[in-house]
Amino acid sequence: RTQELVVGSQGDPSLDPHYMYIGTNVAFWRHIYGSLTMHDEEGRIGPSLAESYKLVDDHTWEFRLRDDVKFEDGSTLSAEDVVYSLNRVKSLPGNPSPYTVRLESITKFEAVGPSTVRITTDAPNPYVPDNLSQVAIVPQKATDGKSTGDFTSEAGIGEYGPYRVSSFSPGDRLVLERNEDYWGEKPHWKRVTFRIMPNDASRVAALLAKDVDLIDFVPPSDVKRLLETPDVAVHDGPSTRMIVLQLNFRDGKVGALTDASGRPLEQNPLKDLRVRQAISKAVDRKAIVERIMNGAADVATQVAMPGMEGYDSDLTMEAADPNGARVLLAEAGYPEGFGISIACSNNRYPNDARVCQAVGQMLARAGLQPKVETQPMSVLLKAMQGGDFGLAMLGMGAQGTRPQTLGHIVHSVDRDAGYGGYNFGGYVNPALDKNIADAVVTLDGDQRDQLMREAVKRTAEEVVVLPLYFQRVLTASRADLTYTTDPTEETLTWRAKPASK
Amino acid sequence: MVSYLLRRLPQAALTMLVMSVVVFVGVFAIGNPVDILISPQATATERDNAIRALGLDLPIWQQYWSFLVNLFQGDVGRSFVFNVSALHLIMERLPATLELALASTLLGLVIGMPFGLYAGLAPNSRVSTSIMAGSILGFSLPSFWVGIVMIMLFSVHLGWLPSGGRGDTVYWLGARWSFLTTDGLAHMAMPVLNLALFQISMVIRLTRAGVREVILSDYVKFARAKGLTETRIILVHVLKNILIPVITVVGLNLGTVIAFAVVTETIFSWPGMGKLIIDSINVLDRPVIVAYLMLMVLMFVVINLLVDLAYMVLDPRVRLESR
Amino acid sequence: MATSVHSPKPEIRKRGEQTPFRRFVSDFIVSRLAVLGLFVLGLVVLIAIFAPLLAPQNPYDLAQLDILDGMLQPGTVGGGGYPYWLGTDEQGRDMLSAIFFGLRISLFVGLGSAILAFVIGATLGLTAAYFGGKVDAAIMRWVDLQLSFPAILVALLILSLLGRGVLNVMLALVIVEWAYYARTARAAALVERGREYIEAAQCLALPTSRIVYRHLLPNCLPPLIVIGTMQVASAIALEATLSFLGLGVPVTEPSLGLLISNGYQFMLSGNYWVSFYPGVALLVTIVAINLVGDQLRDVLNPRLKT
């Protein structure tokens, strides 16, 4: 058992590394395949399968591959495999959530030598190495012609990463054996079993019952209990996922914004900056973090967190002030407040419904008449698309070091460029749009950070969204294990090690 | 029998068809699965590609039509989430659910019948009152709550039973089963009990009601007049008559147990159909939902049929008429 | 010779028949347990009705809640200056008040959906049995369809089409539950309709609706009452399960089930009271309903009367 690790895992893996881009899937394929680049424990991007990479010109990146990456059949990783893999990402059939979003602006990739790959983008793209850390490279020989289903039924194809699949029963468990031919540092665990346990309480119970050694996605409410349990250790670290409240900016009557008697207001009050400021003032983020999240979150002062592009340490979040909020509301012409619905998911983020209620409380105290509506994500999304909300909760991660809120919520909807995908409130600010669009094509780091900072600041001044808090990654294990969490929320078992005594 | 089958089949087929229409329209009304699954930074093209890849770009009636066409070629569609045949996906998890449902039904009978018999034979005794009051617990507490309490008690505090999952399985008849290994049985214990609680109370109540009716009948009195021992009267004359309604209800309930194993499977991380369907509903994985529901209808029809057969075996009066 | 039937002897009359209600009451109070159940149920109903007067806090008014008072142990005095006898949940909701109000919703949802489902299910079941043939086949296939349709999907559909709300949850429960009544009613009615009293009623040219409701229905009642009392309980429990799956009543107006499923997540963290007390309240209510229901069934069944 000393060489074996059993993980209680929230996610249910897809063994085809190019199918269904969700965070938990990335963690699984990282165990059995690899990517050109890889982030370290702090989230900094560095080489992985690519020994090195460089910018050839504004539009061209060149990746040099390692020569010691051995496949099952004895052959080694070649540029052809990389090209094949990236092509496979683009052409995989029937994929509702393709990894192509990570190939943004890439127009061409070619093998320019046996171990050199050249990648061309249509605009300067500083994020290419970052993006490619999320794309799996698979051996062409082994996987060519295999369908997604084959990966499951054959329990893994052509694995060459730190582990190989030993057995897989969907919905139940994934058993991995250490790959003794792995090119990189060999992980400690000979055998890793992922037990699939989507229910939070079940994972915690399994750890307490010593059925598993490590669990991911610990519910914040159980952290206190786990900390008090002697033979359990909790490992936490920052996450790039921020919980924000999106505001509805749509013109005219909005069903979710009503007067005292429930009739939609003629004018959308949220278009008034003072109203938005009032709402932001009303929300006591500290209380939410402490009370609802049990301290397992960090108050967000802006849409970026320290270490991210655009983070401005001068920006602070003022303390909650319900009376100040009332004053602002009165100034804006709503001394009696107004009815506002807060739409939240109840099955997506930890404590999402509870946070929503707490926000409701706070708005009520500031004189508004909030209506808290919590729904499963599937239903919520439809409501949001229909603009049927006053405030709506969303969780936004980062793409590497780039805060996603800017591109997805703050930027106006531009489907063709992949902007504003979650901008359901219909916020439009051409200046901000330009600010954001300029930033992402700036190759120079400092300059880009400067532009991003401007965007972040404007977003805060305009109160385009209400940043609430950054989640923390919570993992718990037997007390005799150490574990370093990953800001991307990936559960990487080699980060778990027996504690040295 | 043949004619009975032939009579039921078209009805079943029609029901399945209606079901598929309802699900198609229903899921369509709830939302678009791509919006739930796809990453927000997907461009419009990517989104459109995904939608087209899943065939969701067509008008609903066309989607339904192609579903029907495929259905007649034996293809119920591929899961949006897993990109494998929905039927395959379900079949893979069917045994887990089946073994849970059957075991809990069995447990319901094994525990429920003796208690019910006792409660029916001595309706006014203190023990019977306790049995009846206790049986109320079986369906009054939400099963997720009972489940977590059981886990806390038996796994966390006492450490007797594993907290979840299926444990070791054995390959048999083309599927993996837990009940053939001791480890598997240990894993089954709690989910089965959790699921059986409702059944136990139901069987207790049914049995008691049956006993109280049968015990007053002339043939029981006649059996007494023949000088039979009370044991034989109860075990043969009374029990056999009670078995008829009990088997009917329990059998019909089996379908419900299977259909509603969702919660138990979630709590105990049991990789059955219930967990699959709830996940599929959450992400609107329509092919899986449709296939699952059609399978459920089919299963209900089959169970009805089996119940009818059991009825015929148990009740000779029915046997004659249907021949 | 004319038949000489004597007029009734006055002494037979004067011994005094009990009124039906008195007889019902005297039959009912035979079981002390049932009387206790009735008492408790009465209490619960009173609490539910007068919850706004009894509860120290209005747990549905967000402005009265304060998360700074969240997760307080039972007995702690909070910001409002009054003690939280049963503690608070993470929103700072007084559990005692929440239980009082939750009882209201749960009883309303449970009883309401059970009654509605009863009316619909029994009517369809009796219709199927009484008319037989194609009507029967159509209704029963519909029942099959309904029974194989998971409650969760029904709830999800209604949630997405009609939005969230107590009435919509009730609607979902009715849609889920009517089939049980229909199946039971039909099975019972098939037996009963073969009896000659139905033919007698037809021969008396009584209207069909009267035959179905006054003759057939009462005789199919015992199994329906059994199902009914169980369904009230399981409706309340199912509502809790829907809440557990995030499909129940609105979070800001928790029912007992929602309170339990909310507290469920604190079970492991030691804050037992958030789930425990609502659980006890639910249990007591359902046990009381069933004790009363069981006795009611026995009293209403003249065949079991001695």
Next chain:
Amino acid sequence: MSHVPMVEILNVSKRFGKAPTFGDRLARRFGGYRPQKTVHAIDGVDLGIAKGQILGLVGESGCGKSTLGRIVAGIIPPTEGVVRWHGDNANRPSQVEVRRAKPGIQMIFQDPMSSLNPRMRVAEIVGEAPLVHGLVPRRDINAYVDEQLVRAGLDPAYKKRYPHQFSGGQRQRISIARALAVQPEFLVCDESVAALDVSIQAQVINLFMKLRDELNLTYLFISHDLGVVEHLSDRVAIMYLGRIVEEAPTEEIFAMANHPYTQSLLAAVPRIENRKSSFAVVKGEIPSPFSPPTGCHFHPRCPHAFARCRSERPAIRQIAASHFSACHLNDGSA
């Protein structure tokens, strides 16, 4: 009697058994079909009952008496044939309409327990229909019910009770009271006195006769008790396995029974005058109606059966003035 028949049954047949369903038809096409069992409960029966007359219908158990009674009472429709009512050529559907207004034909059922709704009190059982049909105003219903109960020989003090609290005889009287309460002109009495004790039976029979005299009621009196039928009826019809085998005025049947079945029936009737006698036994069980014997249904048990009886159904024919019989033996003399 030469009245216009009040009720006339013309060539009525009743078959039980399900009509083939779609599945059956499909199955038949694939050769998987079993022939559906049908019961010829009634097989080509003609009868007429004049106003004020009592027709006794006698036969063994399962021969179709109740079924015939139900057809006459309009509870079930005949498979073939017509039931004429007051000489109208009205068939059932419109008959139902007629009965809506006033349930003129009433039936008193064979099984006194099963024919009473176990969940209704006697007062309701008797009083319901008169109220529904508006025969009695609501305020008078109590007295009316009492009157009916007394007329049927029941103590009105019982009316708050449920049927199961009565003995068999009392239950039968409740159903008589129920039938009479809607003031019918025609009564189908299906073994109405079979379950009664002799003393009560006498009362009920007297009651029936009194009602005929007073209300000019007409009866189809179904019984297997020849003694009662002899006493009460004007005419007697003897039924065997769905067919009428003999029909004649009462005196004639008892004096000169023609059909061998009637003869053996008469021989089997126990009489109070015969003490410690041995019993005349008709051999054989009653054949199953699912597979009735060919030809004359009675031939397997008939002491006089000959070849023709096995193959040919004897037609019912007149053998004397208003005496009809269906037996091949009569052909020689005719």
Next chain:
Amino acid sequence: MTIEVRDLSTHFRLSAGTIKAVDGVSLSVRRGQILGLVGESGSGKTVTGFSIMRLVESPGFIAGGNILFQGTDLARISEEEMRRLRGNRIAMIFQDPMMTLNPVLRIDTQMVETIRAHEKTSREEALRRARDALGMVGIPSPEERLKAYPHQFSGGMRQRVAIAIAFLHKPDLIIADEPTTALDVTIQGQILAEVQKLTSKFGTSLIWISHDLSVVAALADEIAVMYAGRLVEQGKVGEVLDHPLHPYTKGLIDSVPNRNRRGAALNQIKGMTPSLADLPEGCSFRTRCPREAEICKQVPLTREWLHDHTARCHRPYHPTEDFT
């Protein structure tokens, strides 16, 4: 004397009060004799039968009296001893042949279990005896019929199975509770003939409960008449039927249809059967009796008015009194 019942009382305790369904009944049957027990519905015939079998169920109970069966008092022995007698030395045939056989058990099961409940025999032996018993009561091809279920039998055949079961152990006493009431005359004839044959063959005593005087007349040696829980008259069949002492008995006989002129109103007993809970004091027949007098307000005692002919009446018809 096979059975001698002395002063038997069986009461039902109901919420409305206690009902004396059987009130001081004394009767006796000699070996091989047939006693006809007649009386109207609800007079307590069945309860008397069940009391002898000790099968009265709650809320009923035997309130007093002795039931001497071959010298043993059945009212005093243990339940297990009683069980061993039931179906073995004392058998009973119930009224409704449709309800007495368990619908879900085959005939052979129901017969074999009766044999094996009282005797240690092999199954084969028991089956053989069951088959013989079926043959004895005139069921054709008993071998195959054994495998049938009750519903596959006609009523007459079912009643014959019940009779065969009763005779399986050649009991000393059979109580037959209106076993032919539900049957047709021709079948009734067959069954009566069968029973007559068997009782005389085995020397079985028989209590034949009926309300049909004609049947009892043809079958029984002695007759006992019950009214409202009490035995009102007892004697030889001929004696009682030709010279009834009790006005109730006479009323019964007179109301038999074929003793009356056809079409004329039948002689009938006036009034109606009183509820057992509301019996008149003294003689319970008093209010319906044509011979009622002041003395009838006292409870009459059973008295032997003629040789072997008793009646419970203050003012019986004297046998010399003429009546038509």
